[in-house]
Amino acid sequence: xxxxxxxxxxxxxxxxxxxxxxxxxxxxxxxxxxxxxxxxxxxxxxxxxxxxxxxxxxxxxxxxxxxxxxxxxxxxxxxxxxxxxxxxxxxxxxxxxxxxxxxxxxxxxxxxxxxxxxxxxxxxxxxxxxxxxxxxxxxxxxxxxxxxxxxxxxxxxxxxxxxxxxxxxxxxxxxxxxxxxxxxx
Numbered sequence: 001x002x003x004x005x006x007x008x009x010x011x012x013x014x015x016x017x018x019x020x021x022x023x024x025x026x027x028x029x030x031x032x033x034x035x036x037x038x039x040x041x042x043x044x045x046x047x048x049x050x051x052x053x054x055x056x057x058x059x060x061x062x063x064x065x066x067x068x069x070x071x072x073x074x075x076x077x078x079x080x081x082x083x084x085x086x087x088x089x090x091x092x093x094x095x096x097x098x099x100x101x102x103x104x105x106x107x108x109x110x111x112x113x114x115x116x117x118x119x120x121x122x123x124x125x126x127x128x129x130x131x132x133x134x135x136x137x138x139x140x141x142x143x144x145x146x147x148x149x150x151x152x153x154x155x156x157x158x159x160x161x162x163x164x165x166x167x168x169x170x171x172x173x174x175x176x177x178x179x180x181x182x183x184x185x
Contacts, residue, residue, distance in 0.1 A: 006074045009054035028055040098137050105157035106165050117154025
């Protein structure tokens, strides 16, 4: 069961992870009756099937123990994602990597307009960035139209990418001038 498709059987049966077998059976009977497809008022086949699956797993001690381990991993992954999302450090680091990627591809294009690309392995080595992280940045830069994949499989900067680098450089130069002017006043 992948994290993206994880079903929390405790939530489905509306019980605590500490529930005993009696509580599991009571909630199962109540929910199964309520969502049974033959119930004309509240029947729901999909929900009923999920209730059956949850009950089948949680009533068996061995299956429940395996599920509890999967659930612990899932909750740990969710906590890591939440922690990463609350940190601006990740975004700052991502911006730096994306800028470095564009700068490398910019420099390569300036040196050789006939063969302007770099391979992904070259980029990994030059940036010291693992494939898993590099994939995100390459996806982003491609979607923005700042880089493209060449016929030979390498990556190169586009005109929009060059414009992006130039605009960033202009903003940095302006910021530096303003800081220097502020110090002299």
